[in-house]
Amino acid sequence: MSATWQKICHISDIPVLGARVIERPRGADIAIFRSTQDKVFAILDKCPHKGGPLSQGIMFGDKVACPLHNWNIELHSGCATAPDIGCSQVFQVHLEGDQVFLHSDEIQSLAIEP
Numbered sequence: 001m002s003a004t005w006q007k008i009c010h011i012s013d014i015p016v017l018g019a020r021v022i023e024r025p026r027g028a029d030i031a032i033f034r035s036t037q038d039k040v041f042a043i044l045d046k047c048p049h050k051g052g053p054l055s056q057g058i059m060f061g062d063k064v065a066c067p068l069h070n071w072n073i074e075l076h077s078g079c080a081t082a083p084d085i086g087c088s089q090v091f092q093v094h095l096e097g098d099q100v101f102l103h104s105d106e107i108q109s110l111a112i113e114p
Helices: 104-109
Strands: 005-010 018-022 030-034 040-044 058-060 063-065 072-074 093-096 099-103
Touching: 005 104, 030 099, 040 093, 099 104
Parallel strands: none
Antiparallel strands: 005 099, 018 030, 030 040, 058 063, 063 072, 093 099
């Protein structure tokens, strides 16, 4: 595994249809979701609407409903479904066996507010 990928957890550490929160040194946290088919998604833990914690939302299929105002966010793109508009930053995920990796450069640089 290249040094550009950072081991985050085992897939079993993420609840099915749930999320695990990864804290970053700078910027908002990252929410890592796991589907019933063991697809794993990583997205900024911040709804594009009012900044609600997506990790506390209800996951269904490949989407999560924001717990504040029920916006539906597509986990593969980070974008709200119509009629709502806006997107949250998504992060690349790499699975190797039962281990989940995120791209270390993205953890350090994406969605870092000044």
